[in-house]
Amino acid sequence: MSVENTPLTLDSIRRVPKVLLHDHLDGGLRPGTVIELADAIGYDALPTHDVGELGRWFRDAADSGSLESYLETFAHTCGVMQTEEALVRVAAECAEDLAADGVVYAEVRYAPELFAERGLSLDAVVEAVQAGFAEGERRAAEQGKIIRMGTLLCAMRQHARALEIAEVAVRHRDAGVVGFDIAGPEAGFPPTRNLDAFEYLRTNNAHFTIHAGEAFGLASIWEAIQYCGAERLGHGVRIVDDLKANLDGTHQLGRLAAYVRDRRIPLEICPSSNIQTGAARSIADHPIGLLAKLRFRVTVNTDNRLMSGCTMSSEFAALAEAFGYGWADLQWFTINAMKSAFLDFDQRLDLINNVIKPGYAALV
Numbered sequence: 001m002s003v004e005n006t007p008l009t010l011d012s013i014r015r016v017p018k019v020l021l022h023d024h025l026d027g028g029l030r031p032g033t034v035i036e037l038a039d040a041i042g043y044d045a046l047p048t049h050d051v052g053e054l055g056r057w058f059r060d061a062a063d064s065g066s067l068e069s070y071l072e073t074f075a076h077t078c079g080v081m082q083t084e085e086a087l088v089r090v091a092a093e094c095a096e097d098l099a100a101d102g103v104v105y106a107e108v109r110y111a112p113e114l115f116a117e118r119g120l121s122l123d124a125v126v127e128a129v130q131a132g133f134a135e136g137e138r139r140a141a142e143q144g145k146i147i148r149m150g151t152l153l154c155a156m157r158q159h160a161r162a163l164e165i166a167e168v169a170v171r172h173r174d175a176g177v178v179g180f181d182i183a184g185p186e187a188g189f190p191p192t193r194n195l196d197a198f199e200y201l202r203t204n205n206a207h208f209t210i211h212a213g214e215a216f217g218l219a220s221i222w223e224a225i226q227y228c229g230a231e232r233l234g235h236g237v238r239i240v241d242d243l244k245a246n247l248d249g250t251h252q253l254g255r256l257a258a259y260v261r262d263r264r265i266p267l268e269i270c271p272s273s274n275i276q277t278g279a280a281r282s283i284a285d286h287p288i289g290l291l292a293k294l295r296f297r298v299t300v301n302t303d304n305r306l307m308s309g310c311t312m313s314s315e316f317a318a319l320a321e322a323f324g325y326g327w328a329d330l331q332w333f334t335i336n337a338m339k340s341a342f343l344d345f346d347q348r349l350d351l352i353n354n355v356i357k358p359g360y361a362a363l364v
C-alpha cells in the first residue's frame with residue numbers, strides 16, 4: 001500500500017522513519033526505572049513509588065505554566081542518575097524507546113555536571129552514557145530497529161561552567177558527542193554569559209545549538225545567533241514576535257526573522273513542552289503552524305518525554321490533527337531535521353536517501 005493511502009494514526013506514524021534533534025536524557029526516563037534506581041541508590045525524595053502515579057506526577061508538576069517550575073521536576077531524575085550503572089541503564093533504555101517509536105536518528109542531550117553530585121567525574125559520566133547508548137543501539141538492532149544515537153552536552157545557564165563542559169564535548173567528539181548546548185532558566189541568563197565557551201567551540205570547528213526564544217524573547221535569539229554563533233535554536237518559537245500580520249493574511253518578517261529564515265537556521269520546536277511552560281497556549285495555537293507555512297527550517301521534537309508524556313510519534317500525530325498535516329509534511333519535518341543534524345554530511349545524506357525517503361515512499 002502506498003503511503004499516500006495510509007491514514008495517519010499513531011500506529012502508522014510510529015512505522016515511518018523519524019529524526020529527533022532535541023530530547024533531554026534526564027527528561028525521558030521510564031517512570032518504573034526512576035523508582036527502581038531510587039531504591040537501588042537510596043534516593044528517598046520521590047513523591048510516590050507507584051509507577052502510574054509517578055508518571056502522572058511528572059506530567060502534572062511540569063504542567064506549571066513557567067519554565068522555572070517545569071525545571072524543578074528534574075531534581076528527581078537527576079537525583080537517581082548519579083552512578084555509572086544508572087547512567088548506562090537510562091541511556092540504553094532511551095535508545096531502545098526511541099527506536100521502538102521509529103526514530104532512526106536521535107541527538108539526545110544532558111548536562112554532565114548534574115550527574116556528578118556523588119563523585120563521578122565529567123568524563124566518567126560521558127563514558128557511561130556513551131556505553132549505554134551503544135548498548136541500546138545493539139538491543140534495538142536485535143529487535144530489527146536500527147537507530148543511530150548522537151550526543152549533545154549541555155552546560156547549565158545558571159552555573160558558570162560552560163567552557164569546561166565545552167572542553168569535555170570536544171574531548172569526546174570522536175566517541176559520539178556531536179555537539180554542545182546551553183539549557184536551564186532563560187530569563188536573567190543571556191547566552192552571552194558564555195561567550196568564552198562558544199569561541200572555544202567555534203575555533204575547534206565544533207557544533208552547537210542554544211536554548212533560546214522559549215521563556216524569553218527575541219533578544220535571546222538575537223544574542224544566540226549573532227553574538228554566540230549558534231547553528232540551531234533550541235525552541236526558537238518566539239521568533240514569531242518578529243512577524244507582523246498584514247491585513248491580507250500574509251506576514252511581514254522583521255530583520256531577525258528574515259535572517260533566521262534566509263540562513264535556514266533550524267528551529268528545534270517542541271510543541272507539548274511549550275504548552276507546559278506557557279510558551280504556547282495549545283497545539284492548535286502553536287506558532288509551528290505559521291512558521292512551517294512560512295518555510296522556516298522547522299523541526300519537530302519531544303524535549304522531555306517523561307514530563308510531557310509524549311513521543312516523537314505522538315507529537316507528529318497531535319500536529320497532524322491540529323494542522324491537517326499529511327505524510328508529505330511529516331517527511332518534510334523529518335528531512336529538515338536530518339539536514340540540520342550535527343552528523344557528518346555524507347551520513348546525513350545516506351540516512352535521507354536510503355532510510356527516510358524509502359520509508360515514507362512505502363509503508364509495507
Ligand SMILES: O=c1[nH]cnc2c1ncn2[C@@H]1O[C@H](CO)[C@@H](O)[C@H]1O
Pocket residue numbers: 024025026027067071074078109110111114154183184185211214273303304
Ligand atoms: O525546555 C527546556 N528549556 C531549558 N532547559 C531545559 C529544558 N528542558 C530541560 N532542560 C534542562 O536541561 C537539563 C539538561 O538536560 C535538564 O536537567 C533541565 O534542567
Ligand SMILES: [Zn+2]
Pocket residue numbers: 022024183211234303
Ligand atoms: Zn530542551
